[in-house]
Amino acid sequence: xxxxxxxxxxxxxxxxxxxxxxLPDTARIAHIVDQIAAIKKQGIEVILVxxxxxxxxxxxxxxxxxxxxxxxxxxxxSIGQVKLINTYAHLFDKFSILCSQxxxxxxxxxxxxxxxxxxxxxxxxxxxxxxxxxNENDVVxxxxxxxxxxxxxxxxxAAMLNAQAxxxxxxxxxxxxxxxxxxxxxxxxxxxxxxxxxxxxxSTSRSQFGRGGMIxxxxxxxxxxxxxxAVHIANGTKQNILIDVLANQTVHxxxxxxxxxSGKKKWIAHxxxxxxxxxxxxxxxxxxxxxxxxxxxLPVGIISILSDFKKGEIIKIVDEQNKTVGxxxxxxxxxxxxxxxxxxxxxxxxxxxxxxxxx
Numbered sequence: 001x002x003x004x005x006x007x008x009x010x011x012x013x014x015x016x017x018x019x020x021x022x023l024p025d026t027a028r029i030a031h032i033v034d035q036i037a038a039i040k041k042q043g044i045e046v047i048l049v050x051x052x053x054x055x056x057x058x059x060x061x062x063x064x065x066x067x068x069x070x071x072x073x074x075x076x077x078s079i080g081q082v083k084l085i086n087t088y089a090h091l092f093d094k095f096s097i098l099c100s101q102x103x104x105x106x107x108x109x110x111x112x113x114x115x116x117x118x119x120x121x122x123x124x125x126x127x128x129x130x131x132x133x134x135n136e137n138d139v140v141x142x143x144x145x146x147x148x149x150x151x152x153x154x155x156x157x158a159a160m161l162n163a164q165a166x167x168x169x170x171x172x173x174x175x176x177x178x179x180x181x182x183x184x185x186x187x188x189x190x191x192x193x194x195x196x197x198x199x200x201x202x203s204t205s206r207s208q209f210g211r212g213g214m215i216x217x218x219x220x221x222x223x224x225x226x227x228x229x230a231v232h233i234a235n236g237t238k239q240n241i242l243i244d245v246l247a248n249q250t251v252h253x254x255x256x257x258x259x260x261x262s263g264k265k266k267w268i269a270h271x272x273x274x275x276x277x278x279x280x281x282x283x284x285x286x287x288x289x290x291x292x293x294x295x296x297x298l299p300v301g302i303i304s305i306l307s308d309f310k311k312g313e314i315i316k317i318v319d320e321q322n323k324t325v326g327x328x329x330x331x332x333x334x335x336x337x338x339x340x341x342x343x344x345x346x347x348x349x350x351x352x353x354x355x356x357x358x359x
Contacts, residue, residue: 002247003230005164007045007126010036011154014051015171016236023059024052024084028237030091032169035242036131037095044246045126047161048088048099049134049154056080056087077138088133098130103137106147109156110274112312112329115267119160126161152270155220158229159266164257166224167245168217169236174253175218191225192256225255227266268314268327268356275316275327277309277334279349286319289326290357296348297328297355299340308334315350329354 012032019025029052036046054073057080063072085101092099102122108114125132134157136147147153151168158166178185221231234245234252244250281289285301297317309315310333317325328350330337340346 003165003245005044005230005246007047007161007163008039008246009047009049009154009158009161009163009166010242011049011150011166011168012051012236013150013168013170014055016169017050017052018055022055024055024087026087029087031239032236032242033088033091033095035240037092037097039242039246040095040097040129040131047122047126047132047134047157047163049150049157050084050088051135051150053077053080053084053135053138056083059083074139081135081139084135085133092131098128099133100125100130102132102134103139104134104153105137105140106274109267109271110314112267115160122157122161149216151217151220155224156270158224159227159270162266163229165230165232166221167232167234167242168221169234169241170214170217171235171237172214173235173251174233175214187251188253189251190254190256191221192258221253221255223269226258227269228257228259230257231255264329264354265356268329268354271314272316272324272327275314276307277313277315277330278306278318279315279337280304280306280318280320280322281325283320286325289317289355294352295355296352297350298348299337299346300342300344302337302341302349304341305334305338310334317350324358326355326357328356 017025017029017032036048040046054076057076057078060079060083061076063075081101081103085099088099102118104118108118122132134153136150136153154166154168157163172180174187174189175191176185176187217233221233224231232245232252232254234241234250238244238250241250245252279297280303281297281301282303285297288295288301289297303320306318309330311330313330314327315330316327319325331347331349331351337349
């Protein structure tokens with residue numbers, strides 16, 4: 001049984017397209033481009049989220065080891081991004097395919113207007129048969145503004161563009177039941193339960209060049225699958241891996257899509273790190289919110305405003321034990337919310353359409 005997707009996000013980790021010496025693996029990049037061209041020929045829309053700018057930069061310049069690590073990363077990313085996109089442009093050109101560069105930061109996802117502008121940009125590229133090559137803008141992203149890694153970015157893009165699938169290429173065959181180096185470990189081929197805690201058996205070691213390990217991948221995969229998007233984690237160092245994943249002919253981990261969520265809720269679901277305000281609700285309000293009935297967050301159920309926010313910002317909703325219940329878009333600011341706290345018959349702070357509940 002092959003997978004019949006119309007639009008897919010392909011995320012390529014730095015560990016897939018970087019050689020052991022830290023330089024770009026141009027042969028691997030070329031092979032991936034060949035596969036993407038073949039997939040595109042089948043009428044599938046492809047969006048690429050690609051790491052590798054720092055490795056590309058490393059191939060162009062040598063930097064003193066004594067330099068500041070953040071500054072070096074910015075330097076390498078800045079010159080490397082040019083080389084990386086030129087590599088892709090040159091390789092896609094052989095198939096008469098245009099690609100474009102889209103550099104984003106976490107800030108672009110915090111604001112609904114920014115978010116919609118970015119989505120419109122990507123949609124018009126796809127309409128014109130262009131392959132967007134997306135990467136984090138490492139030149140301006142400093143620690144607190146960074147995505148966990150490009151896995152998080154790819155999940156956001158998949159949700160934003162209503163993709164049917166996200167394929168994450170790593171340097172292992174998928175998520176294992178233990179340490180991949182042990183003979184007793186095997187690949188988990190299908191995950192259909194959103195509640196599995198992978199941290200109990202997934203190795204926490206990270207790749208030499210990447211920022212995110214398998215724990216990050218499994219968390220983002222679960223969150224993305226909950227939004228109705230299938231996620232495949234596969235070995236990008238294998239020949240024909242993309243073709244084989246889509247034909248379901250290779251061992252890898254697939255997270256089955258669980259349910260559909262509206263576009264607005266997809267945006268909110270991935271915005272936890274962007275949440276500015278925090279609102280604490282009582283157990284009664286929590287029970288109503290997590291019930292199967294469509295409910296908005298009303299002031300009567302609010303105990304206190306733990307952190308300030310403005311109208312239109314994403315806020316985190318926590319229970320009496322400070323455990324996150326969900327995320328939502330504030331209909332008004334924290335000053336007004338404080339005034340209305342505990343009052344009946346007041347306008348909802350978060351309307352159901354803009355409320356994403358965890359769990």
